[in-house]
Amino acid sequence: MGLLSEGNPLSWTEIKLVLQQIRTYGLDQLVNVFNKYKDRQKDAFLWGDETELTLVRFDHKNKNVRLLLKSHQLLPILSELNKKIDDEAYRITWHPEACNFAIESVPFQPYGFSSSYFNTVEANMRLRRKQVQRILFEQTDCEYILNITAFPRYGQGQYTYPPIEYGLSYSVEKSLCYSDSLMSPYHPRMKSLLININERRQSKVSINIP
Incomplete structure (x- = not known):
């Protein structure tokens, strides 16, 4: 999802009222854009990757793990950190995700056409986790950043740290599990999108287990 950094969503x-104009x-x-670039040829093939990392907090005493709502605190620190790195090969670009327990990362420079770049992807992904983990460990030893597709709990x-209230009355999309408190404060488009989807459908999105 694109990040809305200027203006306000409708x-x-x-x-x-302006659908046809849009x-x-x-x-x-x-x-x-097509007419401007249709005759371009022999551009270098560039590519990249995007990883969405999940923040968690371990409660070792009670053997419990919760989603950590902290990406809004980490993003400014990571941004300043990478501005100070001279070698662009070691710089990472960080973006907010829709949820405050997730953070998005991409390499600062795109990968090139040579097959040798395949050997750098894993190292770059590892570097991203190290950047975040180093900051987390400076504050506490029970917070981690993980590459996981879904959080089991x-x-x-x-299931979050700090704890939040969730349920129909705490969610603009009327979700039982997804509270507004999970949303990143850096992603104003997300809340408007959820409201607009429900208004357009005249009902909330229904996703049920078959």
Whole structure:
């Protein structure tokens, strides 16, 4: 999802009034970009990757793990840290994710066309985790950053640190498990998107186990 850093998102009621204008702008932009670059040739092939990392907090005494709502605190620190790194090969670009327990990372420089770049991807991903983990360990020894696709205890009991209230009355999308408190304060588009989806559907999104 693109990050909204300027302006304010429109409500669905406001969007409906300018739908055709938005479609026209989008098509005009597509045609203009195509005409501008249709004759370009022999550009270097560049590529990259994006990882979404999950922050967790271990309670070793009670043998419990919770999602750590801390990405909004880490992002400014990581941004300043990478500005001070002279070698661009060791710099990482960090972005906020929709949830405050997740953080997005991409290499500062894209990878090139040579197959030798394949050998650098894993090391770069490891470097990203080390940057965050070093900051976390400076504050406490029970907070970690992980590469996991899903958190097993999501929505079960007190599954975040700090604890939050969750349920229908705490969620703009009327979710039983996804509270507004999980959203990153750096991602204003997310809350508006969820509200607009429900307004457009005239109901909340229903995802059920088959």
